[in-house]
Amino acid sequence: NFMLTQPHSVSESPGKTVTISCTRSSGSIASNYVQWYQQRPGSAPTIVIYEDNERPSGVPDRFSGSIDSSSNSASLTISGLKTEDEADYYCQSYDSSNQVFGGGTKLTVL
Amino acid sequence: VQLVESGGGLVQPGRSLRLSCAASGFTSDDYAMHWVRQAPGKGLEWVSGISWNSGTIGYADSVKGRFTISRDNAKNSLYLQMTSLRAEDTALYYCAKDISYHTPHYYYMDVWGKGTTVTVSS
Numbered sequence: 001n002f003m004l005t006q007p008h009s010v011s012e013s014p015g016k017t018v019t020i021s022c023t024r025s026s027g028s029i030a031s032n033y034v035q036w037y038q039q040r041p042g043s044a045p046t047i048v049i050y051e052d053n054e055r056p057s058g059v060p061d062r063f064s065g066s067i068d069s070s071s072n073s074a075s076l077t078i079s080g081l082k083t084e085d086e087a088d089y090y091c092q093s094y095d096s097s098n099q100v101f102g103g104g105t106k107l108t109v110l
Numbered sequence: 111v112q113l114v115e116s117g118g119g120l121v122q123p124g125r126s127l128r129l130s131c132a133a134s135g136f137t138s139d140d141y142a143m144h145w146v147r148q149a150p151g152k153g154l155e156w157v158s159g160i161s162w163n164s165g166t167i168g169y170a171d172s173v174k175g176r177f178t179i180s181r182d183n184a185k186n187s188l189y190l191q192m193t194s195l196r197a198e199d200t201a202l203y204y205c206a207k208d209i210s211y212h213t214p215h216y217y218y219m220d221v222w223g224k225g226t227t228v229t230v231s232s
Contacts, residue, residue, distance in 0.1 A: 001171075039154075044204060044225060045154065047218075047220055050218060090153065092154075092219075094216070094217055097166055097215075098170075099156035099159060100156070101146075101153060101155065104154065
């Protein structure tokens with residue numbers, strides 16, 4: 001099994017852009033899709049990026065995803081930060097019959 | 111599309127508990143399903159997954175041999191039988207729908223319930 005490693009926390013000011021990384025420990029980041037979930041306090045997770053870089057309907061285009069094979073990592077970028085973006089963000093991927101979540105990144109918008 | 115978990119509660123270490131998840135707004139028997147948990151103040155941990163026809167079932171190492179996932183497609187329901195419960199099983203347990211439709215695999219969750227809380231303590 002592989003692991004996904006995220007920074008514990010990031011912070012940025014409203015209107016700015018922030019990028020959250022997610023590094024896969026073994027196996028290629030490109031071998032299975034990466035998803036990103038947003039979890040606001042007291043709420044269930046919701047998906048904001050699926051299949052590396054696709055946005056579900058209803059998710060603002062300020063949210064974007066990418067993968068980088070050279071660093072074996074995925075990234076979630078949020079531009080034009082709003083206070084409502086303050087939340088925990090989790091990356092997720094899978095292999096054969098397992099699901100793996102990153103440890104989560106707390107985004108503070110201040 | 112809605113998922114509603116039930117069955118959580120306070121249970122002593124070593125005892126058992128059965129969680130249920132009722133699906134509505136879609137035909138859950140067409141999709142793979144998962145249980146994901148979140149310990150207080152911690153991150154998300156995948157617990158178990160099951161394909162649409164129960165042909166593929168997987169468990170996290172932390173629960174293998176103690177938890178059993180099952181589904182009753184006639185009732186549009188998902189279950190998690192938890193035995194030999196430990197303090198470290200204390201968490202909010204989410205039921206989640208996978209995007210996988212009529213395949214032997216599961217991929218990722220696109221719909222989540224609000225969760226049911228399990229507390230293991232004497």
